[in-house]
Amino acid sequence: MTRVNCTQCPLRSFPVFTPLTEAEVAFQQSFKAGELTVKRGTTVLAEGSSSPQLYTVLAGQGVRYKTLENGRRQVLNFVFPGDFLGLQAGLMGEMKHSVEASTAMVLCVFDRAELWQLFRAQPSRAYDLTWIAAAEEHFLGETIATLGQRDAIQRLAWALLRIHERLDAVGLVQDGAGSMPFRQQDLADALGLSLVHTNKTLSRLRERELCDWSDGRLRIMNLDAMARLGTTERERPERRPLM
Amino acid sequence: MTRVNCTQCPLRSFPVFTPLTEAEVAFQQSFKAGELTVKRGTTVLAEGSSSPQLYTVLAGQGVRYKTLENGRRQVLNFVFPGDFLGLQAGLMGEMKHSVEASTAMVLCVFDRAELWQLFRAQPSRAYDLTWIAAAEEHFLGETIATLGQRDAIQRLAWALLRIHERLDAVGLVQDGAGSMPFRQQDLADALGLSLVHTNKTLSRLRERELCDWSDGRLRIMNLDAMARLGTTERERPERRPLM
């Protein structure tokens, strides 16, 4: 299983981070952190809990989701190696969502108290964390735009592109294809579509030879056409600056 | 016009903040910040810009939105006094969305450099900012769940409840009603509905005597029934903690 290096814990797995000084490296090495392996299907973090632990994902994939009062499930995000989990429980009192492992996952676990200690020792880490939050917020904004304004085929193209991108980023793509960790139901719940319609739309994408994952490996066959379908941003947004 | 006190700038208008020490108060007073009033319809922050300024909303309301490649608009959030704008341009390189004033707005403007200076002087403010980001993320998650899993009448109930709540929080509600700053088009763009269908659904809410804003003042007439329609959270989320 491809995995992120654990010496990068707890925050070194993000590309934005500034290089560590010698003193910081020393601190890093004194940092108490354990490793945890969970099976597919395990609920890593439960909605409503106030778990005192934070996790960095070292390997495997999962989904972050909410369960609604009507029993329906909304997948908020897909979780990949390098992602950071559990912060909300410390800041907001309790978790507002759950995280479930879609494949076996390896997690780096550490105590929340350790994080505040890290911030005191390395104030620049607070900046990094803020960046992570901003990036997450940006992604959630894209999701909202996709759910609100786009039809089924565009939503799927967008989701598959993003998943492929992230698989590629952790080296899980070979010969243009990577093992697809999510079920059609996960995609349906993420995109606000029914399972049936998700399936039909995937078939359409396959017919049009845009992408394929019928063999369990996700492959983007026509990147341009997919990107045309799955892009949320305008190339040149209208600009009316503050006078 | 009801407004938040400007001495609370830039970050004092959030309830989570820890009390200020004497040194912090001194710093606060030396903080350079100007005040800006804009007319309804002004674009305060434009998508794609990298404005060096940050804003705290002192009075008025607005919408935060993205414009998509197909020309459609997705409202991400409604902006109220106390909200904080423009951080993304510093962290992500450029703004990923625009903010437009729905009513006249009063803003407290300061330079981004000042914010980093504030963080150095008062490290605990970094925690506050992280909390703000987490709260924002929580709200965006609720929005995603609403767009993905709920029908038109539930979406409208949810949005109206939230708007009423926030109007109330800044003292703009009297006798159970507050002036509604947004147009039906704004709600439609926020909820992923067409203008026409939004209008019809509002009529249904009015017929059922749940709420009303036909006279320009938003009033929730049957709070219980509205809350039943507009709640995204389960009372008791399923818990399967990590073994």
Added chain:
DNA sequence: GCCGCGCATTTAACTGCGACATAGGCGGGA
């Protein structure tokens, strides 16, 4: 080897919501 379960697939009937059309109200500008 058979059974059971999770997941993918497909067909058929029904419906919520969008597109289009039309009309009325209200306010601001010349």
Added chain:
DNA sequence: TCCCGCCTATGTCGCAGTTAAATGCGCGGC
């Protein structure tokens, strides 16, 4: 004052997407 543009209101129709139900298929356990 009259006009014109922006916003709200309501009806009809078609389609994208939902719900329901049944089949197939690979895989692990006994």
